[in-house]
Amino acid sequence: MSRLTVLLIEDNPRDVRLTQRAFVQTGLPHELRIVRDGDETLAYLQREGVYQDPSSAPRPDVILLDLNLPRMGGHELLRRIKQDPRFKQLPIIVLTTSGRSDDVRQAYEDGANAYLLKPVEFNRFMDVIEQLGKFWLNTVELPPEP
Amino acid sequence: MIQDQPSWHSRTAQLFTQLYACVWQQLEPFLGSATTLNLIGLSTRTLQEAYPFLSTLVWGPKGLEAESLLAAFSGAEQAHVRAGCERLLQDIQLLVQSCCGTLLAQQLQAAIEQVRCAYEPASGMSVFDAQTPVPVLVALPPEAALPLLQSMGQQSLALYRRLQEQQTALDQAQVKIGTLRRTTIPTSVTTTTAASTPDDTARAETFYHDLFDLSPDGVIVTNTNDDILQANLQCAAILEFDTPGELIGRNFTEFLLRPEQHGTLRDRISPGRRVGGILQEMRTRRGHTIVVMASSRLIDYEGRSCLLSVLRDVTERARLRQEMEDFAYSASHDLQAPLRTFEGYARWLLEDYGEVLDVTGRQLCQEIIDDALHMKKLLDSLLEYSRIGRQHTQAVAVEVTQVLDRVLHDLQLEIVETNASIEIPEALPTVVYPEIRLTQIFTNLLSNALKFTAARTPEIVIGCEEQPTSYRFTVRDNGIGIAPEHYGRIFEIFKRLHTREEYPGTGAGLTIVKKIVESYGGQIGVESVPGIGSTFWFTVPKMEETP
Numbered sequence: 001m002s003r004l005t006v007l008l009i010e011d012n013p014r015d016v017r018l019t020q021r022a023f024v025q026t027g028l029p030h031e032l033r034i035v036r037d038g039d040e041t042l043a044y045l046q047r048e049g050v051y052q053d054p055s056s057a058p059r060p061d062v063i064l065l066d067l068n069l070p071r072m073g074g075h076e077l078l079r080r081i082k083q084d085p086r087f088k089q090l091p092i093i094v095l096t097t098s099g100r101s102d103d104v105r106q107a108y109e110d111g112a113n114a115y116l117l118k119p120v121e122f123n124r125f126m127d128v129i130e131q132l133g134k135f136w137l138n139t140v141e142l143p144p145e146p
Numbered sequence: 147m148i149q150d151q152p153s154w155h156s157r158t159a160q161l162f163t164q165l166y167a168c169v170w171q172q173l174e175p176f177l178g179s180a181t182t183l184n185l186i187g188l189s190t191r192t193l194q195e196a197y198p199f200l201s202t203l204v205w206g207p208k209g210l211e212a213e214s215l216l217a218a219f220s221g222a223e224q225a226h227v228r229a230g231c232e233r234l235l236q237d238i239q240l241l242v243q244s245c246c247g248t249l250l251a252q253q254l255q256a257a258i259e260q261v262r263c264a265y266e267p268a269s270g271m272s273v274f275d276a277q278t279p280v281p282v283l284v285a286l287p288p289e290a291a292l293p294l295l296q297s298m299g300q301q302s303l304a305l306y307r308r309l310q311e312q313q314t315a316l317d318q319a320q321v322k323i324g325t326l327r328r329t330t331i332p333t334s335v336t337t338t339t340a341a342s343t344p345d346d347t348a349r350a351e352t353f354y355h356d357l358f359d360l361s362p363d364g365v366i367v368t369n370t371n372d373d374i375l376q377a378n379l380q381c382a383a384i385l386e387f388d389t390p391g392e393l394i395g396r397n398f399t400e401f402l403l404r405p406e407q408h409g410t411l412r413d414r415i416s417p418g419r420r421v422g423g424i425l426q427e428m429r430t431r432r433g434h435t436i437v438v439m440a441s442s443r444l445i446d447y448e449g450r451s452c453l454l455s456v457l458r459d460v461t462e463r464a465r466l467r468q469e470m471e472d473f474a475y476s477a478s479h480d481l482q483a484p485l486r487t488f489e490g491y492a493r494w495l496l497e498d499y500g501e502v503l504d505v506t507g508r509q510l511c512q513e514i515i516d517d518a519l520h521m522k523k524l525l526d527s528l529l530e531y532s533r534i535g536r537q538h539t540q541a542v543a544v545e546v547t548q549v550l551d552r553v554l555h556d557l558q559l560e561i562v563e564t565n566a567s568i569e570i571p572e573a574l575p576t577v578v579y580p581e582i583r584l585t586q587i588f589t590n591l592l593s594n595a596l597k598f599t600a601a602r603t604p605e606i607v608i609g610c611e612e613q614p615t616s617y618r619f620t621v622r623d624n625g626i627g628i629a630p631e632h633y634g635r636i637f638e639i640f641k642r643l644h645t646r647e648e649y650p651g652t653g654a655g656l657t658i659v660k661k662i663v664e665s666y667g668g669q670i671g672v673e674s675v676p677g678i679g680s681t682f683w684f685t686v687p688k689m690e691e692t693p
Binding site: 012014015018021068097098100118120121122123125 | 475479482483485486487489490491493518519522
């Protein structure tokens, strides 16, 4: 694969900026798409509303999900995607500041493919993004296009 | 003077025959024959223990049968019989006074005195002239009032009888109490070991009964089927019952939210062992869910193997703890997001715009980064602090020597850097404690000893002293020491005695250690001489390992 398409679900614009910067600094070939909440995510995946044009909503290779979302929470969104036969094979990586064991357990029960903690230190965050990018870009076989 | 026996017999018998006939004549028209018989019967019963012959007297619907009185007189001692007959007469009079009123009693007394005077004019007992007719104090009531009076008399009599029974019971109880008092008071409370004599046993019983009732914790005894055999007041209060009696006979498991867990707990307890500090969720009679901390032990109760449990309601404590943990959690979680921005952006500035900034500008960026990372540590400490005692880490048998080996290994870098010497006793005990918590305590105390050093090589001595109920560990250093007025302050969260530049750290370490020590039933403290060194000590209670 030449390039990793990532859908980042994150409502905090500063976090979005830092994540974008981290991806850029890793130097990995990637395309980062941003949605800010559950409704936008579902619209993106189902190509509805502003995402009707397929080129505006390329199918992601992996989804990065922040649990702390407004309205529909991250856990609920995770369940909705993983219960939908059209999207359940998409790898979802939880990326959050919460290390609470209840959150971790619940996320895996709902079908998360990995659970990562966002470190406060940017350099360590970049390490996380780099490992994640390399793993999903170079190491694993992703599900084939439907 | 020798009395002529037969004549004396007949004379006295004659007197009492007339006296009793007089009684009958006075009472029967007012009370009716049934009540009169009742009244006489009651008096007879009261006296029959002292004068058994009284029960041989035959009272019929027309009063005393004279033959039975004569029979009683033959073959009994004169003084005794006479006294008995007098007592019966007095008792009947008393009873009439209590149950039928003064008027009838006076009339009866007057009639009796008249008979006596007529019979023994010289006795001098009489207040009435023998010639004076019996004064009619009350006129016979109209016929219609008679049955009413009779039933009133009957009721009074019944009440009187009950009163007497209760008096007897009360007397017996008082005798018992008196005996108990005499046996308990002179014995000293300290001689519990010698509770072998009946007196000691009674005293011990009273003592434990008081303990049982006064206990601020619920105490309950259950058999092997979990049926409740005994419970105290507080136990009833915890389960929202009015009296302990309502609990007896019920099954303990009906109050458990998860009865299946209880069975395994009970099976785990072997004779003579106790299991302590088990948290159990229970449901009260009114349906409230409560959290109870239970300690249990198998005992011999009335010849059977039973489970004695002490229950403490910790619902409020559990709720507050959960609330605090939730608060600390969301606080630390939500505060982390801006910290990531501070750190990330400051670094961004340094990396991409560092050339535009001067030295001060770059220094400021670096300080933002440092503070953001420090604050992250503070938040982690806060979270850690709120979690102690909450996440139930299992207490297991831990060899302190092994824990110290690991701690020293983890602190190797600091030890080598400071060239410190650490002295550890050859033999250290095995304690029952969550291993990770004991590691935390020693890591914290030792790293403080390695950190707060004066301008000399650190010399640290670890000590352990066995006490009756606990082990007392000490960590002594030759560091900067602490002034006594700061002893309290060093255990407060985020309170520091030095700047971060002098000695780095969050100021939460000792707070966390204190909370760990205390939440596992120990104490902690410090003794120090500024400039010479400090000795931190903490205790670990001796405990049996929970199987």
